[in-house]
Amino acid sequence: QRRGIPEGIFAAGKSAEQVVALVETALETTGRALVTRVTDRQVAALESALDDSFPNATVDRRSSTVHVRTPAFEPPSLDATIGIATGGTVDGPVADEAELVCEDAGATVDRVDDVGVAALDRILDQLDRLRDADVLVVCAGREGALPTVVAGLVDTPVIGVPVSSGYGFGSDGEAALAGMLQSCTVLSVVNVDAGFVAGSQAVLIARAIDDARD
Amino acid sequence: QRRGIPEGIFAAGKSAEQVVALVETALETTGRALVTRVTDRQVAALESALDDSFPNATVDRRSSTVHVRTPAFEPPSLDATIGIATGGTVDGPVADEAELVCEDAGATVDRVDDVGVAALDRILDQLDRLRDADVLVVCAGREGALPTVVAGLVDTPVIGVPVSSGYGFGSDGEAALAGMLQSCTVLSVVNVDAGFVAGSQAVLIARAIDDARD
Amino acid sequence: QRRGIPEGIFAAGKSAEQVVALVETALETTGRALVTRVTDRQVAALESALDDSFPNATVDRRSSTVHVRTPAFEPPSLDATIGIATGGTVDGPVADEAELVCEDAGATVDRVDDVGVAALDRILDQLDRLRDADVLVVCAGREGALPTVVAGLVDTPVIGVPVSSGYGFGSDGEAALAGMLQSCTVLSVVNVDAGFVAGSQAVLIARAIDDARD
Amino acid sequence: QRRGIPEGIFAAGKSAEQVVALVETALETTGRALVTRVTDRQVAALESALDDSFPNATVDRRSSTVHVRTPAFEPPSLDATIGIATGGTVDGPVADEAELVCEDAGATVDRVDDVGVAALDRILDQLDRLRDADVLVVCAGREGALPTVVAGLVDTPVIGVPVSSGYGFGSDGEAALAGMLQSCTVLSVVNVDAGFVAGSQAVLIARAIDDARD
Amino acid sequence: QRRGIPEGIFAAGKSAEQVVALVETALETTGRALVTRVTDRQVAALESALDDSFPNATVDRRSSTVHVRTPAFEPPSLDATIGIATGGTVDGPVADEAELVCEDAGATVDRVDDVGVAALDRILDQLDRLRDADVLVVCAGREGALPTVVAGLVDTPVIGVPVSSGYGFGSDGEAALAGMLQSCTVLSVVNVDAGFVAGSQAVLIARAIDDARD
Amino acid sequence: QRRGIPEGIFAAGKSAEQVVALVETALETTGRALVTRVTDRQVAALESALDDSFPNATVDRRSSTVHVRTPAFEPPSLDATIGIATGGTVDGPVADEAELVCEDAGATVDRVDDVGVAALDRILDQLDRLRDADVLVVCAGREGALPTVVAGLVDTPVIGVPVSSGYGFGSDGEAALAGMLQSCTVLSVVNVDAGFVAGSQAVLIARAIDDARD
């Protein structure tokens, strides 16, 4: 746990037993655990283990991210809103990673889904919500143009998250990453699929704003 | 000269003498010449040589593209409009290449400049013109999102042209090319800076439409 | 559904249940559905689900693409011919994607298979058919030279589709994509294996021609 | 001028005349201009032109970035501190770009130079300054480890800027960019040498904090 | 067996039978065998085969590396200490490869785990041990900054080993490799995950030191 | 001088003095010299130096390759024909490199220029000459399809030489190299612009044929 952000447990490539052990240690020491890139098998093992070890824990799973907390964990109250936008359903799991980090930190999350650039009117319809957030995490795959378009419409800091999708040249999020780094608007960026990092960076900014609000 | 499109003379890396000779041959055989990627030195040499050899020729230069024609050359009349759009000034020379090929073929060209995605209202303001063209050539550098955004707003076929601009990762048009190939709308694409090829492909489409109109 | 082209359902990486649900929604709203990159398991699930929900639907599968339509769907009648050519059997599934999009739009499709550049006489034998189409989609893997060779022989606009095949350096369609972008003839290109996009772009061009024919 | 950040004038590849014209337009409309990647020749032309057109303008040059302002321009007062750190002298010009954007916005800038990771004690000596900033821009070339090390020591949001330096594999800032995107701490990143973008993003964050402080 | 280093048996992609046969040959000719990149299935097959063929052999497995020796094998006595450091648990198996090569050669190994650069105090706490080694093997994934930071703190030769970890741009150890090659301190490097090679090179250096000590 | 092939002197990046010295040594020891990638300045220096040192030497320059021989040098007589084909003028200098190596070895060279794949009839017109050679060197830039097309029409061994030309993605000969390695016919390949290597390999094959003819 660094900077008040939970140490994420990166489940990909770990055995179910390893994941369970890491979660139990996290629950003991910090009252909650955040696990990214889980498989169904890992979640089943986790739920069954927690029945014994932490029967009162709440397990909140969204796509491949899981947030576990014991009743003892009180999320800090953070007076700031983090907007999270996605272009399409393929961006969902990456946005879910970010969302759970932000909720863990006590921020208000405003999630705006399915506003891909192929249909501009959907973005324009949600403009007020995008403008009202204190900081924005914008996830987009394929050509990854959404953060660029959004940043041209708001005054808020925007963190772009390239999502690995598509096929052929520039797939695996490479086109989206390159496009966000080349954006003709002002953005900062995290690595492909790094919803966890984007959410954490948004929390650090939100916390600075919350501190200033006090 | 293939398919009624002038054989472009690619001037980069050629000596001024070589360019002059190629232009003179083209004028003799086809009545006009199209030279891309010229330098000032090459153009000066060309103009001075033509004073002697083809004193009646017209030299039309736009950025680094030059179209020369003798009075004998009569551009075919083509009943079709090719729209050419650019995101910013850096895209101008590439669009100029396309424009001169289209004019050579007798098409009506509607050029819409400076409608980059960082300021969506500029695109929306020009929507009618973009929708009225029979085929669109859309040039964009940096993250290259413009063809994607335009293709989401029109029913016309769109040919995207990535432009080499920007710096760092994805520069030299690579981000733009990857983004256009990954576009979440329907596009076809030409190589980076290939305004000549995009213009020629637009002419082939325009000619098919013109034929059908007859 | 944008520009009269069915919203393709990209099945790779989706569960059978997700694919079924997306197809059913598409059938309800537009009367047909186009699913690309399907597995046998997904198709089986789809057929069994449709037995209940849309017992009168027709399921047309070609390689990994499936077109479903209810009796209510009437393909528009489009007075234009789209030629689709392939170099070898490995290019088949990509061409099938394109073909089903074109048929969905009501275009006449003329499919010319197995005319790879290793045996030029096969191409020359089919030249009349290639020249008679209004627009050509040419699919080729390995070194991807077929669209270049074809475009040197016809006056029709050619859309090149690189196909992921071969092994070693330049495999996964990268050699073919690079070769088509570098073509010494006039082509526009779509991403590797993007039969759906090429077919859709051909439809947009065919529709412009059909409009002009009216 | 978007989001209160001056539209940067990217001088590389432009003629001195073009740069002068763009600066004069910016001065007329917004009272100041920010020019990045200038050459000595461009600056000389600019200074001589301004003698005539804007004799009262102040020209502030740091490395290859120039900030010009007329007496009419009053920088907004921004109650927030932006820390800017560099690993070595090669990072200086990139940091200068960021610095001038931040000063233009009225932020307090705390510049901490020469704290490369090869000598950790220099970083540890400056820790208080790094911790006191509201947001940090950290520039580093070669292996680009500095933002990672700094982000492990502070609670502030850190924006990493990879700097093009070194030679051989991973040069031109590629190793630094990759390293920052892979960082085992929480960072967001801009493109290689994109001091202008990093400074602008820091301003957007600082402004949100300043708003909250009111 | 070259240069007194056991010929490693690279198990990845080999059948269990092939691995068993290669180990048995190695035991017969050199009294021990070192197998890298083993799977559980290969180890089970090996143990069961050795029950028959070399019932007195000792099998020492660490992560995916296995060292087998018969009682006849006497490791040379080497008067030198090789330090092996890792940033996190993901680096463990690569360090284990190096460790078993060093032990096979009779060197004293001092293993320092979990000193990643995200928490500098852990490195500083172990500084004496790092300084006391005669040569250091430092394994690190993600951004791979650990060898750079260590080399800035010691006078010992450091061999950096990039570890394939992380996701997105620069994953599979590429960021770490690039970062170590670009290091602003003095390092030499081996390929990604090449713990075997780094350990072997450390042995060659340690042996030269041991020779000099005699 | 290895394998009876002159040690090529690679002039790029060498001073005129260095080139002169290397040529003089080669003339002394082997009676001739082959210099590739020369500049005009280097050739002028060479000619002036040879006036003094080897006044009877013959200097044969083609594009950027120079062959010098003293009267003492008698090219071996080689009873074999090497065909050299090019797609366009840009391939000329690379073919010249190959040609001079072949002539140096005493082979009969049959040079077939300007048979690019964009106009198949030009290739078909020259088919007899291509079929009559004992071995073929085929140079092509851009998409590099020529060796593939030729190899589909002859029974002769074909060595493909990718030529660096074009712009954008796949330029610098990369598309051509990838395409030749992926060729759906049988080819072997040399590096981009490696006319010298292709010519030398053709000589080795021609010499084996000549030996067999004796």
Place this chain on the structure above:
Amino acid sequence: QRRGIPEGIFAAGKSAEQVVALVETALETTGRALVTRVTDRQVAALESALDDSFPNATVDRRSSTVHVRTPAFEPPSLDATIGIATGGTVDGPVADEAELVCEDAGATVDRVDDVGVAALDRILDQLDRLRDADVLVVCAGREGALPTVVAGLVDTPVIGVPVSSGYGFGSDGEAALAGMLQSCTVLSVVNVDAGFVAGSQAVLIARAIDDARD
């Protein structure tokens, strides 16, 4: 079947049924079939099918290549020797592909295994055999130096075949391919793992020599 070389059947990614059908067609039309990249399952299906359809056929499998011939097939008699060398066991299957093509053509094959450059004496021991061949196919993975070293020792034409092996940077045969293209001796090269192509090219050369010998 082009140029007297069997049309290879590339089995990877094909179903067992497809492979069987292609083999049966080849046997009917040419009397033999060559199948590369087979799996055990495909071979089992093939053998069982041939029991019925071609009970007298001979099936010769080496690693993942299978040569089938009916008694009717008489390999041409070719008076030439093709040497095939490998660096280590990992190169075996690629060399086997080449070997079966050469045997199919009736050439004498001299196979020299396990002469990797890490132990030069093994190469020097086999020098006479390498020098006696008419043409050499040299397969090598990892750093791929073997063809370079061999070509420095013989007068025979050498075709280098990079083999995909190793891990980390330059794996999958990329280091070997690059190294062979950069070789400081004279080589021509085929794609990574392209034993079939190298063997076929060797046959074309051997046939030219055989023709000359008549």
Place this chain on the structure above:
Amino acid sequence: QRRGIPEGIFAAGKSAEQVVALVETALETTGRALVTRVTDRQVAALESALDDSFPNATVDRRSSTVHVRTPAFEPPSLDATIGIATGGTVDGPVADEAELVCEDAGATVDRVDDVGVAALDRILDQLDRLRDADVLVVCAGREGALPTVVAGLVDTPVIGVPVSSGYGFGSDGEAALAGMLQSCTVLSVVNVDAGFVAGSQAVLIARAIDDARD
């Protein structure tokens, strides 16, 4: 100055004035300076400046590396031999960088030039010298096989230095770097052209040996 190795002054991209200033500071504080990648202009400026400021300094230039020392500087006496080998003349300047670092440290340097792998006998002739060194720095460009071949013949630790040379695919030292990282012998490696780093690492090893010898 870290670890007793002079802080190298990297002259590329610095003005002559900057280089002079850095050298004078180094001479004042450490008695000597090492400057790499110098141009003739920088050296001239340096020599003329030193005439005034340090008239007694010795300037030792080898290719693009310069070592300056005042009479006050006494190189430490180091009882160890560092062998430095090169494949050809193109490797010379990189080896010179390494050599001057080693001499600065007081090591005995044994330089073995021109032993490229294309002529193995030259390597075998020098084998005793290569075996007698305590540590070896081996520089090679093109395919970079020399360190692999040498490491197969000696028991000494070998540090490979890829040299940027050649053209086409794998040029700029990339083939050599990849080949050394993939070497089938035991090597550690530095970045392309990093003679300074290799020399410094050799000094650290030599110093450890020297310490042990005391």
